[in-house]
Amino acid sequence: MTAHPPVYAERVLEVTERIPPGRVMSYGDIAEYLGEGGPRQVGRVMSQWGGGVAWWRVIHADGSFLAGHEREALGRYLEEGTPLRRTRDGAVAGVNMRQARWPDHP
DNA sequence: GTGCTGACACAGG
DNA sequence: ACCTGTGCCAGCA
Secondary structure, three states: OOOOOOOHHHHHHHHHHOOOOEEEEHHHHHHHHHHOOHHHHHHHHHHHHHOOOOOOHEOOOOOOOOOOOOHHHHHHHHHHOEEEEOOOOOEEEEEEEHHHEEOOOO
């Protein structure tokens, strides 16, 4: 039986733990960073074992929030000073990927 | 083996 | 900014 997270899951969680406060990575970024698997695999890992890490620092490539946890995530972003992207109305549209994406990539 | 599902990404409209 | 279709890939019935 596999009573513990598979090796791949451990790798994903470890990368997540390395993301500094106020920064984020997309699912695809993590997959590419590991050089293994794909965005959907990273998403599956987060859905099953992401509860113990900074899950809000892993989001969609376009900066949109995790559906169903927007309120929770927004609280964290404001707390960490994560660069946000707003609409003209001032409503939070998502994370400003240009600035918040980690590691810095030119 | 076969088909559906999913915490995705990307291009179009 | 939102929705839709297509591509991708591992898990599961």
